[in-house]
Amino acid sequence: MAKVSIKDVARKAGVSISTVSRVLTSSAPVSEELKKKVEEAVQELGYSPSMLARSLRHGRTKTIGFILPDISNPFFVQIVRGAEDYLWEHGYTLIFGSSDQNRKKEDTILNTLLSKHIDGLLFTGTGESNPKLLRSIQHGLNVVFLDRLIKDVNVSYVVVDNFKGITMLVDYLVDTGHRNFIFINGDKNTFSAKQRHDAFISKMREYGLQHEHHYASFSYDAGYEFGKNITKSLPDAILCGNDLIAFGLLDALEEKGVRIPDDVSVTGYDDIPFSKYYKPALTTVHQPTYEMGKTAAEILLKLINGEMTTIEGIVLEPELVVRESTRRK
Amino acid sequence: MAKVSIKDVARKAGVSISTVSRVLTSSAPVSEELKKKVEEAVQELGYSPSMLARSLRHGRTKTIGFILPDISNPFFVQIVRGAEDYLWEHGYTLIFGSSDQNRKKEDTILNTLLSKHIDGLLFTGTGESNPKLLRSIQHGLNVVFLDRLIKDVNVSYVVVDNFKGITMLVDYLVDTGHRNFIFINGDKNTFSAKQRHDAFISKMREYGLQHEHHYASFSYDAGYEFGKNITKSLPDAILCGNDLIAFGLLDALEEKGVRIPDDVSVTGYDDIPFSKYYKPALTTVHQPTYEMGKTAAEILLKLINGEMTTIEGIVLEPELVVRESTRRK
DNA sequence: CTGTTAGCGCTTTCAA
DNA sequence: TTGAAAGCGCTAACAG
Numbered sequence: 001m002a003k004v005s006i007k008d009v010a011r012k013a014g015v016s017i018s019t020v021s022r023v024l025t026s027s028a029p030v031s032e033e034l035k036k037k038v039e040e041a042v043q044e045l046g047y048s049p050s051m052l053a054r055s056l057r058h059g060r061t062k063t064i065g066f067i068l069p070d071i072s073n074p075f076f077v078q079i080v081r082g083a084e085d086y087l088w089e090h091g092y093t094l095i096f097g098s099s100d101q102n103r104k105k106e107d108t109i110l111n112t113l114l115s116k117h118i119d120g121l122l123f124t125g126t127g128e129s130n131p132k133l134l135r136s137i138q139h140g141l142n143v144v145f146l147d148r149l150i151k152d153v154n155v156s157y158v159v160v161d162n163f164k165g166i167t168m169l170v171d172y173l174v175d176t177g178h179r180n181f182i183f184i185n186g187d188k189n190t191f192s193a194k195q196r197h198d199a200f201i202s203k204m205r206e207y208g209l210q211h212e213h214h215y216a217s218f219s220y221d222a223g224y225e226f227g228k229n230i231t232k233s234l235p236d237a238i239l240c241g242n243d244l245i246a247f248g249l250l251d252a253l254e255e256k257g258v259r260i261p262d263d264v265s266v267t268g269y270d271d272i273p274f275s276k277y278y279k280p281a282l283t284t285v286h287q288p289t290y291e292m293g294k295t296a297a298e299i300l301l302k303l304i305n306g307e308m309t310t311i312e313g314i315v316l317e318p319e320l321v322v323r324e325s326t327r328r329k
Numbered sequence: 330m331a332k333v334s335i336k337d338v339a340r341k342a343g344v345s346i347s348t349v350s351r352v353l354t355s356s357a358p359v360s361e362e363l364k365k366k367v368e369e370a371v372q373e374l375g376y377s378p379s380m381l382a383r384s385l386r387h388g389r390t391k392t393i394g395f396i397l398p399d400i401s402n403p404f405f406v407q408i409v410r411g412a413e414d415y416l417w418e419h420g421y422t423l424i425f426g427s428s429d430q431n432r433k434k435e436d437t438i439l440n441t442l443l444s445k446h447i448d449g450l451l452f453t454g455t456g457e458s459n460p461k462l463l464r465s466i467q468h469g470l471n472v473v474f475l476d477r478l479i480k481d482v483n484v485s486y487v488v489v490d491n492f493k494g495i496t497m498l499v500d501y502l503v504d505t506g507h508r509n510f511i512f513i514n515g516d517k518n519t520f521s522a523k524q525r526h527d528a529f530i531s532k533m534r535e536y537g538l539q540h541e542h543h544y545a546s547f548s549y550d551a552g553y554e555f556g557k558n559i560t561k562s563l564p565d566a567i568l569c570g571n572d573l574i575a576f577g578l579l580d581a582l583e584e585k586g587v588r589i590p591d592d593v594s595v596t597g598y599d600d601i602p603f604s605k606y607y608k609p610a611l612t613t614v615h616q617p618t619y620e621m622g623k624t625a626a627e628i629l630l631k632l633i634n635g636e637m638t639t640i641e642g643i644v645l646e647p648e649l650v651v652r653e654s655t656r657r658k
Numbered sequence: 659c660t661g662t663t664a665g666c667g668c669t670t671t672c673a674a
Numbered sequence: 675t676t677g678a679a680a681g682c683g684c685t686a687a688c689a690g
Binding site for chain 1 (some may be wrong): 679681
């Protein structure tokens, strides 16, 4: 495509390539006369410098990698958007890969990203440990973990306070008269599911309430499945590990003639854009996804530019959103 | 990060760098003995070749750019996923940028992608003409247009048959007794909106039916707004330019006490994942988004690898999906 | 079969 | 202020 190189510009302007470079990067003084010549040549030739060559020279690619479970998941896509906006604004470009919650794929993506010399990595892992990643971090790769942590790893991260989210949810439900609970959680090995599990159990014990907890997966189908198979009498409230699970559950229950929220209250987690429009509109815990992505990108650039040398862990605040899928018992 | 280079490997293995290169790329025969030494050195050093240097050498980056209006739009995200999967499988990496339907931003993204020497571009433009892009194409940039075409440009593309989609929809509605129509369409300058407009008008004339057509934007808010402001008597059916518009309309009408589909039939377009779960479940036209992305990626790689030299235009088939937001009048 | 060398496009000393 | 030249990591043409 851009076949025209710095040499062509130099020739056209009748100067050396170093002069061209100096004009372009304003890295050293150049006489007005030559400067003008160069600028004209650049214009006429439609020259634009090769980031590739620059990267090779500088060892910095102005490219950030983002490994995440699935770009098409509404929860992650807003995070990506937050990161994308911030990074583009600051002259960085984003390469991403979806791991589909598959450790092997996660590895492949990481290898490719490393061989492309990314300047930094935003990482939402499958949850399993990743020795290759750890090694890269020790060798100086700048990484910010997003939404999910890997235990025993000391890196910067941006997460939302799961404990607080569950606490607000349970407190609200207890306040409104709910006394026994089922929690349909997401994938067992993920950081988020584990944290929400711990928070849930802890709150149940605190109040001495009757409860059940099940790990499933963070999907509509998991919720639907659960709803279909539920036979015993319903609890006062069913908490779901995320909104998708809640949608599936809601649909399955509705097909059985269960009325929501009259017969049972149902809650989600995440507050993805659609939860507001669902019928019934979903009571859920809002996570500031766009902000998560943006914040993580911000930290990452600081790390890269050496403006920050310590590990920073940001814990964002969730927000309880009460809508129509719950009611006072 | 990967500070170890081919030199280090060569030194460690006690051979020249060319030998290392030959082993790594199997581009020329190397004795078993040296081969083994090199492989060991690679192992021990954890060496992985720099794609950056390779790219500079070869003039190919194994990177594809994707410019689209908004990654967080459910319609586009599935397209991206289709492209992503295919490209990664074939050793390519994806850089994307959201233009937000803003021509200037589109330009910035294009410039960056070009300076990063992408091997090819997947392009869903704002709809306005883009001279810079045209020039790049003439200079040999491989491009596949996705979902939206720019007129007077002769490049490969993958679209879905909008005429057919609207035809199926109108035919079904007419068959089920609907006789007068309103169409709330998306952004006026987009290819898709224009095509759907043309198809709609043409069908209305063909049947000699009473109709109204309005350009708005492809968003929930546009539909909601329209629904709020509608005062005159309702038509038999309201067609929406996409599902988001339909959701907004549905909610606004419901707030006014209008019953769907009893008082008026409403249809969407796209069949984004949520339309199936909406209440009422949306009658809409399904677009094979994942396949679009995949097909476009496929064509692009063929173009890049010289396996295809002619312009190819793929027109995928839409599918009518009848659900609960329409009924026989 | 193996090593030396030029060069991809650029930045940055080092001299002049 | 300017130009020549080295070198980022790699591949490929050229000798041997």
